[in-house]
Amino acid sequence: MQLNQRFKPVIGRFAPSPTGPLHFGTLLAALGSYLLAKCSGGSWLLRIEDLDPPRVVPGAAERMIRLIESLGFEWDGKILYQSQRYERYRQVLAQLRDQGQVFDCCCTRREILASAPHPEEEAPVYPGTCREGLPVGRVGRAVRLRVSNENIHFDDGVYGRQQQNLETDVGDFILHRADGLFAYQLAVVVDDIDTGVTQVVRGADLLSSTPRQIHLxxxxxxxIPDYFHLPLALADNGKKLSKRHGDVGLVSEENGVFMLCQALEFLGQAPPEALLYLSTREVLQWGLDNFQASAIPAKSSKIRFSAS
Known part of the structure; x- marks a missing residue:
């Protein structure tokens, strides 16, 4: 059993949300996950995380798929869509309920904030109000997973040793939201289990979510898969570069070579300037031939895009 675990095949994945066009931060996740999986002789899956219909932009998934294919990325197997897996999430939630792992919660965010010792915090610790049953006269709005008072440790491939106490730092967390949608924490774990994912590569903004997912x-x-969290590309204001920054950092077929070279540079791979005159597939192949995971910096930084 230990031998099989040691030599288990690497199965990585790229899981973008179709909430807008492909931008540089998402390209970093695509490139980092692709190189880490393929350089290990593994496979690379594609999943569309269209879990939250109000945030999904019509046609964005199809445009993103065509673009990453035009950039030279090749995925293994069929594309998985979270919007087609709600029944599976219901099954797992029912399983957890049968095991006594989850409970209904009536608390609103305002109520949790009001009970927090530091209400100015963006993510206050859930105080356990409904753990032993709903208060009289209240009905459940969300479903939470019970946590315990223990430190969860894991070794991140980029950021090293991490730990978090879920009870004191997070509290029982939501798996099914008050608006009827399944939470990211549930969907991402169930999807990765069902597709056999052994390597999770994503942005460092999700580093704090990992202990919750390990608990699940x-x-x-x-x-539990191996984790690699990549540094974030920051805008001039020091915030994570994202779709809300407009056209800054948007990826297209026209600037694909330049953006791939920028992404390789950001991930510490030092691509030669000559790559700018090659095709996207040739740039990706250079990345595969020269990739060094140990060179990925464990620090987010600002990025400026100069003309290609």
């Missing part, structure tokens, strides 16, 4: 893996008696 344990509740479902599933193998």
């Amino acid at each position: 893996y344990r509740c479902l008696h599933a193998a």
Whole structure:
């Protein structure tokens, strides 16, 4: 059993949300996950995280798929869409309920903030109000997963040793939201388990989510994947570069070579200037031939895009 675990095949994945056009931060996740999986002789899956219909931009998924294909990325197997998996999420939630792992919660965000010792915090710790049952006269709005008072440790491939106490730092967390939608924490774990993912590569803004997901893996008696969190590309204001910054950092077929070279540079791979005169597939191949995971910096930084 230990031998099989040691030599298990690497299965990575890229899981963008179709909430707008492909931008540089998403390209970093695509490139980093692709190189880490393929350089290990593994496979690379594509999943569309269209879990939240109000945020999905019509046609964005199709445009993103065509673009990453034009950039030279090749995925293995069929594309998975979270919007087609709601029944599976319901099954897992029912399983957790049968095991006594989840409970209904009536608390609003305002109520949780009001009870927090530091209400100015963006993510106050859930105080456990409904853990032993709903207050009289209240009805459940969300479903939460019970956590315990223990430190969860994991070794990130970029940021090193991490730990978090879910009870004191997070509290029981939501798996099914008050608006009826399934939470990211549930969907991403179930999807990765069902597709056999062994390597999760994503932005460092999700580093703090990992202990919650590890706890859920344990509740479902599933193998925990290896984690690599990539540094974030920051805008001039020091915030994560994203779709809300407009056209800054948008990726297209026209600037694909330049953006791939920028992404390789940002990930510490030092691509030669000559790559700018090659095709996107040739740039990706250079990345595969020269990739050094140890060179990925464990620090987010600002990025400026000069003309290609």
